[in-house]
Amino acid sequence: MLTRELNLRQRQILKAVIHDYITSGEPVGSRIIARRYLEHLSAATIRNVMADLEEIGYLFQPHTSAGRVPTDLGYRFYVDSLMQRPRLSKTEESRIEQGIRPGSGQPEELMQEISRILSDLSRYTAVVLAPKLAQNTWRRIDFVHLNRERILVVLVADSGLVQQKVIAIDEVIDQPELDRISRYLNAVLGGVTLREVRDRIVARMAEERDEFNQLMRRALELSNKTLEGEEGQVYIGGAANFAHQPEFADVKKMKEIFEAFEEKSKLIKILDQCLTREGLRIIIGRESAIKEMRELSLIASPYRSGDHVLGVLGIVGPKRIAYDRMVALVDFTARLVSKILTEVDA
Amino acid sequence: MLTRELNLRQRQILKAVIHDYITSGEPVGSRIIARRYLEHLSAATIRNVMADLEEIGYLFQPHTSAGRVPTDLGYRFYVDSLMQRPRLSKTEESRIEQGIRPGSGQPEELMQEISRILSDLSRYTAVVLAPKLAQNTWRRIDFVHLNRERILVVLVADSGLVQQKVIAIDEVIDQPELDRISRYLNAVLGGVTLREVRDRIVARMAEERDEFNQLMRRALELSNKTLEGEEGQVYIGGAANFAHQPEFADVKKMKEIFEAFEEKSKLIKILDQCLTREGLRIIIGRESAIKEMRELSLIASPYRSGDHVLGVLGIVGPKRIAYDRMVALVDFTARLVSKILTEVDA
DNA sequence: CTTAGCACTCTCTCGGTGAGAGTGCTAAGT
DNA sequence: ACTTAGCACTCTCACCGAGAGAGTGCTAAG
Numbered sequence: 001m002l003t004r005e006l007n008l009r010q011r012q013i014l015k016a017v018i019h020d021y022i023t024s025g026e027p028v029g030s031r032i033i034a035r036r037y038l039e040h041l042s043a044a045t046i047r048n049v050m051a052d053l054e055e056i057g058y059l060f061q062p063h064t065s066a067g068r069v070p071t072d073l074g075y076r077f078y079v080d081s082l083m084q085r086p087r088l089s090k091t092e093e094s095r096i097e098q099g100i101r102p103g104s105g106q107p108e109e110l111m112q113e114i115s116r117i118l119s120d121l122s123r124y125t126a127v128v129l130a131p132k133l134a135q136n137t138w139r140r141i142d143f144v145h146l147n148r149e150r151i152l153v154v155l156v157a158d159s160g161l162v163q164q165k166v167i168a169i170d171e172v173i174d175q176p177e178l179d180r181i182s183r184y185l186n187a188v189l190g191g192v193t194l195r196e197v198r199d200r201i202v203a204r205m206a207e208e209r210d211e212f213n214q215l216m217r218r219a220l221e222l223s224n225k226t227l228e229g230e231e232g233q234v235y236i237g238g239a240a241n242f243a244h245q246p247e248f249a250d251v252k253k254m255k256e257i258f259e260a261f262e263e264k265s266k267l268i269k270i271l272d273q274c275l276t277r278e279g280l281r282i283i284i285g286r287e288s289a290i291k292e293m294r295e296l297s298l299i300a301s302p303y304r305s306g307d308h309v310l311g312v313l314g315i316v317g318p319k320r321i322a323y324d325r326m327v328a329l330v331d332f333t334a335r336l337v338s339k340i341l342t343e344v345d346a
Numbered sequence: 347m348l349t350r351e352l353n354l355r356q357r358q359i360l361k362a363v364i365h366d367y368i369t370s371g372e373p374v375g376s377r378i379i380a381r382r383y384l385e386h387l388s389a390a391t392i393r394n395v396m397a398d399l400e401e402i403g404y405l406f407q408p409h410t411s412a413g414r415v416p417t418d419l420g421y422r423f424y425v426d427s428l429m430q431r432p433r434l435s436k437t438e439e440s441r442i443e444q445g446i447r448p449g450s451g452q453p454e455e456l457m458q459e460i461s462r463i464l465s466d467l468s469r470y471t472a473v474v475l476a477p478k479l480a481q482n483t484w485r486r487i488d489f490v491h492l493n494r495e496r497i498l499v500v501l502v503a504d505s506g507l508v509q510q511k512v513i514a515i516d517e518v519i520d521q522p523e524l525d526r527i528s529r530y531l532n533a534v535l536g537g538v539t540l541r542e543v544r545d546r547i548v549a550r551m552a553e554e555r556d557e558f559n560q561l562m563r564r565a566l567e568l569s570n571k572t573l574e575g576e577e578g579q580v581y582i583g584g585a586a587n588f589a590h591q592p593e594f595a596d597v598k599k600m601k602e603i604f605e606a607f608e609e610k611s612k613l614i615k616i617l618d619q620c621l622t623r624e625g626l627r628i629i630i631g632r633e634s635a636i637k638e639m640r641e642l643s644l645i646a647s648p649y650r651s652g653d654h655v656l657g658v659l660g661i662v663g664p665k666r667i668a669y670d671r672m673v674a675l676v677d678f679t680a681r682l683v684s685k686i687l688t689e690v691d692a
Numbered sequence: 693c694t695t696a697g698c699a700c701t702c703t704c705t706c707g708g709t710g711a712g713a714g715t716g717c718t719a720a721g722t
Numbered sequence: 723a724c725t726t727a728g729c730a731c732t733c734t735c736a737c738c739g740a741g742a743g744a745g746t747g748c749t750a751a752g
Contacts, residue, residue, distance in 0.1 A: 031714075050715095064714080066715090
């Protein structure tokens with residue numbers, strides 16, 4: 001497949017087909033392209049080119065006498081080589097800025113706000129992967145003794161976010177001892193993940209050959225318990241927007257999609273992939289290897305606090321989504337969120 | 347309307363119509379009733395009775411040559427006077443008991459588990475209204491100083507649930523002072539809501555004529571801030587189950603419903619009504635005064651910790667839901683959750 | 693009071709038909 | 723050599739009408 005060997009005319013026509021299909025949702029014929037996009041050419045000429053594009057695998061014909069529809073490959077070429085990246089309007093930018101203001105510093109609120117504003121502005125479905133305890137870098141840790149077996153761990157991230165977790169312990173540790181442990185941990189903390197803290201403790205224990213230092217041992221145990229068994233959390237906004245889309249008018253398809261959204265584990269798997277990479281990513285249809293995403297596209301970008309990637313935010317929509325606008329939207333939002341989480345508050 | 351003046355035969359026939367409609371989803375004719383439910387009567391006789399029931403307003407005919415469908419009033423009479431209350435099977439009971447085990451003591455988990463098990467077993471949509479800070483009675487309160495303006499409030503309920511909230515304060519309060527305040531509040535706490543604590547402080551301030559006692563003043567302020575601006579939280583499980591239902595095959599209706607679920611405020615409003623009342627409640631179709639619920643029924647029951655009603659759990663489904671089974675399911679679950687939240691853990 | 697019989701009404705399914713859209717191919721034009 | 727007009731062909735979709743099926747209300751007889 002000579003993906004990058006398209007000549008100007010082929011590129012123009014592919015672009016036109018995709019644009020038209022994105023707005024209309026109906027297979028687009030040569031006539032429409034000739035009239036609406038390339039007036040100096042006749043329908044017959046365009047037909048020839050379209051036949052070529054179909055052969056390369058960029059277009060597809062649902063049936064003999066229908067127009068053409070882009071394939072996954074066609075969209076891929078479009079987003080990689082054809083698409084321009086428009087900016088959002090000032091109005092939209094300020095709507096986002098207004099919409100995302102984490103008052104309390106609790107991640108839940110921030111995630112809700114992000115998913116809300118993304119789904120409102122896109123009219124599609126927003127997905128946000130929350131920061132994980134393991135991923136985040138922390139400024140402070142506190143332990144609150146709840147009862148004999150349970151302790152509440154309070155973590156304040158460098159970004160100002162506050163996360164909590166209840167952990168179960170085997171031995172009784174009283175509050176003064178907990179305070180000592182947190183003082184000890186806090187001394188090591190600062191711009192560092194909990195995993196790194198653990199490693200440092202282990203290193204220090206080795207170095208000091210003091211394997212039975214109770215304080216260190218307990219600090220290690222509490223850190224472990226805190227990191228233990230954490231699964232990603234996804235916030236979904238505007239799932240109902242799928243009902244707008246004519247291509248999901250079929251109830252079976254709708255059901256499939258809604259079930260996929262409820263069974264969040266698959267979604268987390270895809271989003272996790274975006275977590276490792278830097279920058280915005282687009283996953284089109286079958287590219288995702290997940291059955292339910294066959295007919296969907298994901299536009300997602302990681303967000304950071306400082307240099308640490310914390311989570312992912314994005315939009316899920318039909319493959320005929322307005323990629324250019326959505327890229328602008330997701331990109332702007334991710335940058336804004338990163339900025340908010342990076343500016344350390346007093 | 348002489349609602350309770352139905353004779354035996356009318357009751358039998360109404361019950362038969364409702365049972366058949368609930369399982370089949372199709373308008374039921376006199377023939378079917380005669381064959382399947384009341385073999386000693388002829389279709390013609392049943393037709394006469396059905397005509398009567400239609401006149402009273404319990405049945406309705408979609409068109410001249412269709413069978414009958416129950417009206418909201420018909421369902422209402424059924425659940426009030428006709429329905430028996432079966433027990434769940436042992437298998438189901440133990441599935442629920444297995445499914446609801448709040449490990450961490452964080453309400454989120456418990457709510458998730460409840461909504462999951464309810465939607466799994468009912469094959470409809472589960473709704474759970476989370477406990478509110480204001481409603482709950484507390485065993486302990488702690489404050490963790492986060493930074494200049496923010497404090498984390500940690501509340502341990504009598505039920506063992508742990509809830510947190512970040513509040514913003516105007517004046518700087520350091521950790522030792524926060525500890526003093528929490529000691530003071532803890533002394534008043536125990537089987538009591540935060541609102542009552544506030545009232546007691548106010549009373550004591552009045553009594554001691556010591557309006558400028560800083561400790562009390564600050565304790566009061568922190569309690570106020572904690573209660574401030576709390577909105578109900580709803581957990582929804584199995585929304586995709588609506589797609590099973592033939593009556594929502596119409597995409598427009600589906601969309602309406604999904605949007606209603608996303609816009610949770612309306613749902614909260616309905617559930618709040620169930621919060622005040624004791625015991626299980628059934629709301630059928632237009633009884634709810636909320637447009638989106640027109641075609642839906644809600645079966646909900648409050649759950650308690652000790653004598654305090656904390657929240658509500660229930661099931662939303664089409665009006666032709668299997669009321670008897672759902673009532674058993676919701677009732678059992680509410681009792682179980684109440685039991686879990688009442689048994690004080692060590 | 694119950695029931696059999698009957699005419700009537702309404703819906704739903706199915707096959708057929710024709711309009712419309714779009715194509716590929718061929719041959720002529722530039 | 724590329725472009726375009728013309729044309730036959732294919733496929734879908736909306737529409738129509740007929741007929742089966744289901745259920746009713748009414749009447750008259752048991």
